[in-house]
Amino acid sequence: MSPEPTIRPRTLAEKVWDDHLVVKGENGSPDLLYIDLHLVHEVTSPQAFDGLRAEGRPVRRPDLTIATEDHNTPTLAIDKPIADLTSRTQIDTLRRNAQEFGVRLHSLGDVEQGIVHVVGPQLGLTMPGITVVCGDSHTSTHGAFGAMAFGIGTSEVEHVLATQTLPLKPFKTMAITVEGTLRPGVTAKDIILAVIAKIGTGGGQGYVLEYRGSAIRSLSMDGRMTICNMSIEAGARAGMVAPDETTFAYLKGRPHAPEGDDWEAAVEYWRTLQTDDDAVFDAEVFLDADELEPFVTWGTNPGQGVSLNERVPDPSTIIDPNERASAERALEYMDLEAGTPLKEVRVDAVFMGSCTNSRIEDLRAFASVIKGQKKADGVRVMVVPGSARVRIEAEAEGIDKIVEEFGAEWRFAGCSMCLGMNPDQLAPGERCASTSNRNFEGRQGKGGRTHLVSPLVAAATAIRGTLSSVSDLSEFAARETVEV
Amino acid sequence: MDKIDILTGVAVPLKRGNVDTDQIIPAVYLKRVTKTGFEDALFAGWRNDPEFVLNQPAYQNPRVLVAGPDFGTGSSREHAVWALRDFGFTAVLSSRFGDIFRGNSGKQGLLTGQVDEADIERLWAAIEAQPGVEITVDLIERTAAIGDLTVSFAIDDYTRWRLLEGLDDIGLTLRDEEAITEFESRREGWRPRTLPVK
Numbered sequence: 212m213s214p215e216p217t218i219r220p221r222t223l224a225e226k227v228w229d230d231h232l233v234v235k236g237e238n239g240s241p242d243l244l245y246i247d248l249h250l251v252h253e254v255t256s257p258q259a260f261d262g263l264r265a266e267g268r269p270v271r272r273p274d275l276t277i278a279t280e281d282h283n284t285p286t287l288a289i290d291k292p293i294a295d296l297t298s299r300t301q302i303d304t305l306r307r308n309a310q311e312f313g314v315r316l317h318s319l320g321d322v323e324q325g326i327v328h329v330v331g332p333q334l335g336l337t338m339p340g341i342t343v344v345c346g347d348s349h350t351s352t353h354g355a356f357g358a359m360a361f362g363i364g365t366s367e368v369e370h371v372l373a374t375q376t377l378p379l380k381p382f383k384t385m386a387i388t389v390e391g392t393l394r395p396g397v398t399a400k401d402i403i404l405a406v407i408a409k410i411g412t413g414g415g416q417g418y419v420l421e422y423r424g425s426a427i428r429s430l431s432m433d434g435r436m437t438i439c440n441m442s443i444e445a446g447a448r449a450g451m452v453a454p455d456e457t458t459f460a461y462l463k464g465r466p467h468a469p470e471g472d473d474w475e476a477a478v479e480y481w482r483t484l485q486t487d488d489d490a491v492f493d494a495e496v497f498l499d500a501d502e503l504e505p506f507v508t509w510g511t512n513p514g515q516g517v518s519l520n521e522r523v524p525d526p527s528t529i530i531d532p533n534e535r536a537s538a539e540r541a542l543e544y545m546d547l548e549a550g551t552p553l554k555e556v557r558v559d560a561v562f563m564g565s566c567t568n569s570r571i572e573d574l575r576a577f578a579s580v581i582k583g584q585k586k587a588d589g590v591r592v593m594v595v596p597g598s599a600r601v602r603i604e605a606e607a608e609g610i611d612k613i614v615e616e617f618g619a620e621w622r623f624a625g626c627s628m629c630l631g632m633n634p635d636q637l638a639p640g641e642r643c644a645s646t647s648n649r650n651f652e653g654r655q656g657k658g659g660r661t662h663l664v665s666p667l668v669a670a671a672t673a674i675r676g677t678l679s680s681v682s683d684l685s686e687f688a689a690r691e692t693v694e695v
Numbered sequence: 696m697d698k699i700d701i702l703t704g705v706a707v708p709l710k711r712g713n714v715d716t717d718q719i720i721p722a723v724y725l726k727r728v729t730k731t732g733f734e735d736a737l738f739a740g741w742r743n744d745p746e747f748v749l750n751q752p753a754y755q756n757p758r759v760l761v762a763g764p765d766f767g768t769g770s771s772r773e774h775a776v777w778a779l780r781d782f783g784f785t786a787v788l789s790s791r792f793g794d795i796f797r798g799n800s801g802k803q804g805l806l807t808g809q810v811d812e813a814d815i816e817r818l819w820a821a822i823e824a825q826p827g828v829e830i831t832v833d834l835i836e837r838t839a840a841i842g843d844l845t846v847s848f849a850i851d852d853y854t855r856w857r858l859l860e861g862l863d864d865i866g867l868t869l870r871d872e873e874a875i876t877e878f879e880s881r882r883e884g885w886r887p888r889t890l891p892v893k
Contacts, residue, residue, distance in 0.1 A: 233878045234871050240853075243871055245878050247886050257728035258773075265731065268865070274890040297726045304728040315889050336887040366773060366802065366864065374868045376875055466893040469885035477885035 220487035222384045223453050224419040227359040227484065231342050233376055241378040247341035248358075249371050250327045251278035251314065253305040254632070255346025259369035260308035270312045272375045277336065278309050278316040281326045282632045286595050286622035289319050298633060312372075325598020325624040328352040328566040332436065333600055335465025339454035339481040344371055349566045349648065350449075351442040355435035356462075357454035357484050359419070362443065382448055383493040385418040386486075389426040391500030396681040398576070399434035400568060400646070400665035402426065402498070403441040404506035404516045410496055412514040415447030418494065421486060422452050426500035432461040433572040440567045441648050444513040454481045505680040507553055508650045508663040510541035515650075517553070519668065519680050525549035544652055545660050546640075553678050556662070560591040560643040561619075561673040562655070563666060565629035568646035569597030571604050573666045578610045580670035580681055581617040587676030592619035593635065595627040619673065631656045644672040696804040698861035699834050702785050704758020706830035706841065707748055708819045714762060715769030716796060720778040722770075733778040749782075753826035757782075759839075761818045761830075762789040767796025767807075776803045786832045788839060788848060790815055801854035802864050806834060808848030817844060834858060 221229070234243035249272075256278070263270070270276060283298035285291075293299040302319070309316035317323040323330060328349055331337040339357035343350060346368040353360035363377070371377060389402055407414075420442050427435065435452045442450030452458075459478055462468045469477045508516040509523050515538065517524065526538035526549065542549065547556065563569075563577050574596060586592050594614045596602035602624055605611060614621045628635040629647035637643055637659025646669050650661035662678060671679040724736035741747045748754055760779070766789040767775060776799045779787065786806035800807045810818070821841040822828055831840045834855060838847050850858075857867065868875075 233874050243868060243874070245875070245882075247882075248889075258730040261728070261730040266863075266865070274888045277889040300728055315892060334893075336889060338885075338887060341886060364771075364773070366799075370865050370868065373865045374872075374875065375879075376868055376871075378864065378868060467887055467889070473883075473885040476883065480883070480885075 220489035222486045222490045224384050241380045243376050244379050246371050248343045249276045250345035252327050253301040254282045255365050257304045258365050262369040268373045270372045273313040276314050278314050279327050279330050280319050282626045284319045284625040285633050286627050289623045322599050326566045329597030335468035340484050348443045352436050352440040354439040354449050354451040361449040382419045383417050385420050385494040386492040387420050387422050387496045388424040389498045389500050390424040393500050397503050398665045399437040401506040403438045407445045407514045408516040412512050413446045415445035418447050420447045420450040433570040453485045505668050511652050523547045523551045556678045558644045559641040561669050562628045562645040563669050564595030564627050565647035567648040568666050574605045574610050577666040577670045578613045582613050584674050586618040586673050590676050592673045595622045596624050598624045644669050696861045696863040699858045701833045703831045706759045706822050707754045707757040708822045709762040712763035713765045716775040719775040734781040737778040737782045759830045760787045764790045768793035771795045773799050776800050776805050810848045814846035
């Protein structure tokens with residue numbers, strides 16, 4: 212726990228792993244790792260609590276566990292009963308389970324309710340050097356703080372509830388180094404979409420990714436969370452950024468951040484959470500930030516993305532037969548012709564939200580572009596803050612007014628149209644520029660077509676009605692920088 | 696999780712290959728919020744066929760499923776194991792299993808024994824000669840026997856040990872509870888706590 216003397220140079224991920232070893236696995240059996248923070252939501256927890264009940268087991272550490280309602284929650288009329296029976300059952304079940312097992316829960320209507328991956332950081336519960344799990348693949352978000360954070364299945368949720376530990380085999384490590392300075396209009400979202408396009412949706416399988424380099428260092432915590440959030444889309448279990456002054460400044464003073472001597476001790480330890488100079492990663496990837504442009508996906512997996520200035524790729528030029536077939540199928544589903552300039556693609560909807568891009572800075576970036584503008588005719592624009600707190604903060608800054616004057620819908624917090632478990636869905640055939648994380652077939656609604664983009668691209672697209680970057684807007688073309 | 700060493704019960708021949716987890720339990724049943732009570736969902740797509748083997752009077756209260764090759768392929772849903780277990784099955788024998796299904800089974804007290812395809816055929820013949828006959832599955836000896844016919848099955852040592860001891864994943868971890876408690880006593884004060892609410 213206190214940093215032990217070590218000869219072997221270690222990566223950030225290895226340091227956090229080592230500091231959570233309860234039992235070292237022998238003869239091929241897994242290590243037993245302690246879990247510092249367990250986040251719970253209504254979709255993946257019911258069977259876990261039911262399993263505890265069947266075996267007569269308590270939640271070992273309710274004080275390391277927190278639950279929120281997010282996947283099924285409506286973003287309109289939140290004071291009314293939830294219409295969908297399955298959604299209501301899942302939420303009612305979580306409420307009963309939280310009550311029975313003594314777990315802290317932030318329900319719909321509560322000021323701390325919101326997407327689980329927005330709530331943890333904003334409460335100051337997510338911090339460097341801890342282990343975080345949740346029955347949700349986007350748990351990788353919390354790695355932005357230098358935490359080891361990963362998604363788990365329902366049996367594992369039960370396991371953590373009962374024991375506060377998990378048996379795990381060590382992950383491999385991959386360095387993703389992004390050097391340089393982002394151009395105006397290029398954001399964290401474009402970095403991670405470019406990374407996934409480069410290594411593929413399976414490129415990170417079995418790895419913990421560590422994002423490094425000057426471009427990562429210069430990002431805010433919200434930007435780092437966007438990047439770590441999508442680590443899973445590259446197939447990785449987790450993504451991490453080493454903590455630094457940006458991390459400490461974000462945390463200080465948050466409700467559950469350490470205070471007084473604890474804060475001093477924590478920061479002293481957190482400063483040791485850097486990959487040692489001589490440490491060796493199992494794999495390394497480099498990306499030049501200077502060259503990056505706003506990115507967009509054209510296909511049906513997050514790796515099928517290109518710069519927005521490019522054209523829809525021609526599958527016949529793809530050598531790998533599996534990838535070629537996948538691209539052909541994707542273009543058919545997306546109703547796109549090879550060779551079409553992406554900026555000519557017209558959308559029906561814009562979704563601004565999800566655990567990838569629904570924090571205050573995301574909303575500010577979106578608002579900075581649409582301010583004083585009107586949305587394109589016939590385009591439905593929905594803005595969904597990641598948490599009730601983010602919504603309140605945005606309203607204090609007048610973002611709700613900017614959104615409404617633009618002609619967009621200002622909604623209550625939740626996962627919303629990222630996966631359409633609530634009524635926020637695309638109609639069959641509808642095309643959406645979305646700040647979310649998955650462009651899978653039917654993800655945002657049966658037959659819906661998703662283009663993953665940054666908040667800035669979402670905003671420019673909402674104004675023009677076709678996939679656009681801020682540089683396509685005359686009033687922004689002359690501007691040196693766009694605040695992100 | 697109950698311990699398994701030697702079990703005896705009605706054997707059911709499922710003479711189909713490639714029974715994936717969508718066949719074992721269709722997706723529509725995954726919306727439930729419980730971990731038990733899935734007996735009605737088992738093979739739901741086939742159950743309304745009166746000819747289906749589980750609908751035949753001889754095979755009521757079954758205990759051991761003797762299935763064709765590649766049983767439990769496809770989706771990772773743990774519900775497939777729950778449905779078999781809730782229906783009353785304690786063991787499945789097949790010549791090949793889906794990897795994830797087999798892993799899930801071992802963790803939830805369902806024995807999956809790998810039997811040579813020719814031996815599966817022999818077991819089917821023995822069952823059909825005498826529908827409703829009982830089979831004895833001996834996890835200690837790794838054998839399955841109907842009357843004079845005894846075949847052997849493969850199961851990895853670790854899973855076998857867990858089933859013999861009746862240890863689910865949590866039970867296994869709780870054997871290290873002292874180490875967990877000791878670890879907790881060393882945790883620093885700055886680490887996050889969700890309670891009391893701040």
